[in-house]
């Protein structure tokens with residue numbers, strides 16, 4: 139199941155898979171767990187779980 143998170147500030151959709159990668163990287167480097175709380179690691183804005191919208195769009 140594919141979960142995607144959207145950052146309204148960066149206007150970017152991040153795949154859950156990619157988020158996990160970033161999260162691990164941040165944890166290793168800065169011991170940051172911001173992504174665990176659904177926070178964009180770039181700008182600190184709360185991410186929106188777009189998978190809940192069920193728009194029926196296929197992944198790009």
Ligand SMILES: [Zn+2]
Nearest residue numbers: 145148178181
């Ligand atoms: Zn952002």
